Amino acid sequence: MPPRRSPRAVTAALLGLVSVLSLTACGNPAGGTGSEPGGGAASAAGAGGGKSLQINLGPDQKRVSTPEVASIAALVPAEIRARGTLEVTNSAGSVPPLTFYATDDKTVIGVEPDIASLVADVLGLKLRYHPVDWANIFVGLDSGKYDLGLSNITVTEERKEKYDFATYRLDNIAFEAKKGSGWKVRGPRDVAGRTIGVGSGTNQEKLLVDWDRANVAKGLKPTDIKIYQNAGDYYLALGSGRLDAYFGPNPVAAYHAASTGQTEIIGTFSGAGDALQGEIAATTKKDNGLIRPVQEALNTVIENGAYGKVLARWGLAEEAVPSSELNPPGLPRTAS
Template sequence: MLTRRRSLALLAAATSGALVSGRALALEAFDFSPEQPGRVRAARDEEAIRLIAKDARFAQDGVFTVANNGGRFPFGGYATDTKTIIGSEPDIAQLVADALGRKLEIVPVSWSDWPLGVVSGKYDAVISNVTVTEQRKEKFDFSTYRKDLLGFYVRKDNPIVIREPRDVAGLRVIVSAGTNQEQILLRWNDQNVKAGLKPVEFQYHDDDVALYLSIESGRADAYLGPNALLGFKAAQEGKTRLAGNFSGGWPVLAEIAVTTRKGAGLAEAITHALNTQIKNGHYAQALARWNLSAEAIEESRTNPPGLPRT
């Protein structure tokens, strides 16, 4: 995870010129300033506002208060002023706030604290890479805005293409222990072995430096992880590329959503606001700013089927 300390270290290195020239140029493709002049803004959406329930209560008058776990780019991290949270999730929050005719306030929270904060009404919503699950739907309403994708990333000059389980047969794949992606890769491997194909060679690394050295040196063929995070790093450094991606809930569709308290009366309005932005192109622009176009959805949905209980 990109913690605040690591985020600030990266930004300090970028601004001080400590990074090599190629990486510095890549970093310039992303705006880490607190002003965010390129952030896409939306017009007031009267129909979305009409869909806000009559008894809906916001945490603050005239404000859309959004919780965000600002610890990792491209989702959310600290700008060069070390205090302003920026990233793809704040950009989505801004579009929704604008559409609802409200000022946006982003509140940094730990991952473990957002559920109680949303349920209690301290925050109107959390926009922080939250996946829709059937268990979460018991307490929360959802308005989807992005696919939850995993990605296989390989060395930039590696021609491997991975579209289905058989494509990983015999490969040396790095994956993090105890993660959803590890469980999926284990199922793929079991399927391949039963079909008489070569097994995957699983590799585990606790250190990111060692992990990427394994990819770059050819000691590993691919790294399987969250597409958004790995794609952001690939865009920054230009050393790896996407070889294939699939749903984080494989074989079930997994989606990321704006999360509000169940029955708060905001979900339908937020869903409509998002669909307006999808239709007018602002949504696509917001994702493209953070290299997340691959995770775009065609339509926002309220409370779609979520990942099943395990």
């Protein structure tokens, strides 16, 4: 994920939602959005004339909540229980619907904060959020400054050496191109000779690098990979034609394409490559004792329906997982 984008720019983009938002076609399997617009809202019609998704952009989110479960709360490491807070870090100000700023330019909102709030509820802890740039998520986890990372973090084999994971969403990634570009990405060959933007340090970058190496080994033209640190820059490059496509998280790409009407999705893939369905996971420092209660908290809200309400609220029901898994197979290591 790229680091912070201007909060006002993010909010303005959402307020301009007027076209079809394909992610809403799945409807709301949990029987409600758990959100009442306030302090600024936007909506988009569901695909094919389906139910409209109401997007609350205000600081008063009226988040979906769930009761504490004492038996799970008792599993939380003693230091965290004594403190009474769950220190969660994320890459804020990225782009909707993952994590971004509300209309007050300071309140962090999105599907990731909502999931974090549910976990804190089950654990009986007060949620405290720490927006940082992408790299500092891991620096903070390493140092113990933060307890938990919830920021669209993909499980990878390399990351599993230092971190523990409890999955909570499918990881699908997408190529976004200028509307009417006339090309599709169905596999590695399709990016040969193209100029593709990607976020630094992301699993998308790793996959793109691997594809490029494989293409070059076969005698195909290299991909010109451009690294970006914020959404404003790569969308400007995409709009001006300096990029053929941008490779990033599918929810972000779908939201942007729907809100502007200027881009389109030209290919989607698992975040872990062809052989494996990638998964997004809550992330802790390895062996610090927190990941098991986090996993149990996630399974609790999956079972009681609160999880489904949160995903439906942000139009991400299609990325739901049936249960949270501990340290599943992740994105393979980048070829050396």
